Amino acid sequence: MDNTDVVLITGANSGMGKAIALKLAQTGARIVMLCRNKERGEAALKEVQKLSGNTGVQLMICDLASLKSIRAFCAEFKKKYDRLTVLINNAGVILPGYYKTVDGYELQFGVNHLGHFLLTTELTDLMVESAPARIINVSSGAHKMGKIHFEDINLEKKYKFWRAYAQSKLANILFTYELAEKLKEKDVTVNSLHPGAVGTSMGINRDTGFGTFIMKLFKPFFQTPEKGAQTTLYLALAKEVEKETGKYYYRKKSVTSSKQSYDKDMAKKLWEISEKMVQL
Numbered sequence: 001m002d003n004t005d006v007v008l009i010t011g012a013n014s015g016m017g018k019a020i021a022l023k024l025a026q027t028g029a030r031i032v033m034l035c036r037n038k039e040r041g042e043a044a045l046k047e048v049q050k051l052s053g054n055t056g057v058q059l060m061i062c063d064l065a066s067l068k069s070i071r072a073f074c075a076e077f078k079k080k081y082d083r084l085t086v087l088i089n090n091a092g093v094i095l096p097g098y099y100k101t102v103d104g105y106e107l108q109f110g111v112n113h114l115g116h117f118l119l120t121t122e123l124t125d126l127m128v129e130s131a132p133a134r135i136i137n138v139s140s141g142a143h144k145m146g147k148i149h150f151e152d153i154n155l156e157k158k159y160k161f162w163r164a165y166a167q168s169k170l171a172n173i174l175f176t177y178e179l180a181e182k183l184k185e186k187d188v189t190v191n192s193l194h195p196g197a198v199g200t201s202m203g204i205n206r207d208t209g210f211g212t213f214i215m216k217l218f219k220p221f222f223q224t225p226e227k228g229a230q231t232t233l234y235l236a237l238a239k240e241v242e243k244e245t246g247k248y249y250y251r252k253k254s255v256t257s258s259k260q261s262y263d264k265d266m267a268k269k270l271w272e273i274s275e276k277m278v279q280l
Contacts, residue, residue, distance in 0.1 A: 001027035001237065003056065006083045006130070008123075010034045010064065010116065011091025013044040016138070016195060019229040020088060024236060025052035032077070034091070036063050064091055064115030065101040067278055074122035083130040084123055086236050089116040089137045089172075094165045098155075105277060106154040108161070112168035117175055118278040124183070131187035132242060135179065136235045139172040139192045139248070144258045146170030148270055153277075171270060173248060173257050178267040180246030189245035191235050195228040196251070 001007070007024050011017040012033035025031045025048050033048065035041030038061050045059040058080075062073035077084075093111045101110035120135060127133040146166035149155060155164050173192050180190040234252040235241055248257040260266060 001029040001086075003028050003030060004083070005029040005085045006032065006081050007086040007088065007236070008032045008034060008077070008084060009088045009090055010062075010119070013037065013040045015225045016229045016232070017088075017090045018044050018048065019225040020090060020232055020236075021057065022048050022052055023229065023233055024086075025049075025054040025057050027237070028054065029086075030081075031057040032081070033057065033059050034062050034073070035059060036061070036065075036091075062119075063102075064111045064119070065103075065107060067103050067114075067118060070115060070118050071122065074119065077123070078126060081126075084126045085130050085133045087120060087123060087127065087133075087135045088232060088236065089120065089135070090232065091116070092138065092140075092168075094161065096161045098159050100154075104154075106156075106159075106164055108164040108168045109153065109155075109171065112165075113171035113175065114274060114278055116172070117274045118280075120175075120179070121278075121280065124179075124188070127188050128183070128186045133188045134236060134242075135176075135188065135190040136232055137172045137176045137190070137192040138232060139176070139194060140165075140169040141194045141196075141250075142166045143169040143173050143194075143261060146258070147260070148174070148266060150269065150273065153273065170258070170261060171274075173261040174263075174267040174270050175274070176248070177246050177261070178264075178271050184245065189241075189243065191241070191245060191247050191249060192257075193231045193235060193249040195231055 007029050009017055009021050012021045013035040021031055021033050041059045049055055049057050063069040093108055099107035101107055176190050176192040231249050231252050247254045
């Protein structure tokens with residue numbers, strides 16, 4: 001990468017997102033850290049700038065649980081930047097209890113899938129103009145337990161937080177494969193990955209503290225955010241994957257995702273319902 005590359009990373013204020021931002025900032029690329037919380041974002045920005053020596057790293061605020069916020073962010077991003085060469089959809093949420101986005105959608109599906117769906121589709125034209133470009137969607141091995149509950153997409157009838165999370169992570173991969181197909185002639189690659197079990201604050205409710213004890217209990221079994229970031233960094237930087245698209249990676253290798261993740265009819269149906277939900 002060089003200073004003509006523009007990289008956008010969602011959820012960049014902590015954990016894997018911050019580790020990814022730091023490593024890519026060290027390449028000299030122009031990095032945009034997308035964060036929801038201004039205070040935490042500014043603290044992370046200072047740290048990344050200081051450790052990387054790259055003062056060109058920028059912070060932009062966006063709430064992926066708000067369609068209005070995403071649209072405003074994309075409009076602002078296009079005013080500031082005439083290029084986008086790497087988009088890393090890294091932000092994620094997993095929380096107990098039933099929560100909704102400001103637009104009324106189940107929070108995990110709303111942030112993990114719909115938020116990134118809208119963000120990516122709003123920025124796709126800019127990426128096509130900037131080609132060659134790469135889109136990287138951070139999914140999870142949890143997608144294997146997932147099902148898209150088309151009849152109850154917000155899980156209002158049968159909510160379990162793991163069911164919601166698995167649905168959102170399967171949606172990440174279905175979205176990856178469908179978008180890769182749509183962009184296959186455009187020199188924009190689209191891949192997804194499982195980072196492994198990573199010790200981050202993603203499962204911690206900052207209001208209730210839920211998840212803190214679990215994190216401490218299982219910490220010896222988790223990778224550090226730096227190790228968890230390795231496959232994402234590989235997909236962002238490696239020469240050998242610059243033409244690879246529509247694949248799912250684990251430990252820097254292309255692996256097979258779940259059987260239903262290859263269901264093309266399901267991917268098309270998810271795309272159509274997602275378009276309606278984000279009012280495209």
